[in-house]
Amino acid sequence: MDEKKCNEDVGQWYTNKQLYEMLVNFKDDVGNLRNEMNTTRLVIQKYNGLQEKITILCKKVDRIEDKNIEMKTIEKHKEISSVKRKWLLGWLVGAIGILIAIYEVCKGL
Numbered sequence: 001m002d003e004k005k006c007n008e009d010v011g012q013w014y015t016n017k018q019l020y021e022m023l024v025n026f027k028d029d030v031g032n033l034r035n036e037m038n039t040t041r042l043v044i045q046k047y048n049g050l051q052e053k054i055t056i057l058c059k060k061v062d063r064i065e066d067k068n069i070e071m072k073t074i075e076k077h078k079e080i081s082s083v084k085r086k087w088l089l090g091w092l093v094g095a096i097g098i099l100i101a102i103y104e105v106c107k108g109l
Helices: 002-010 016-108
Strands: none
16 A cells, blocks of 8 residues: 555556566567568568469460460451452353353354
8 A cells, every 4th residue: 555655646657567567568569569560571472472473374364365366367367368269269260151152152153
């Protein structure tokens, strides 16, 4: 009780023992916080590494998709060229047939 009176007279809110315990608890809390921050830093580093890998993979996928589009475009052009060739060949054969027929008619006259 005397200690309480003394503390009240001086205006102290806590005893030295209480202050010491508070400092020890604070030290433990700071240590725990430091450990949590280290863990968080490691997680952030892993996340950044994953983010870089995702960026690289996205670029690779884009390149593959571009190549796929180019291949499809080339195939369409080849298909169109083939259709044009067949169409022209049909007309050419027909024109030659008509010319031969005209020649035969003129020859017979």
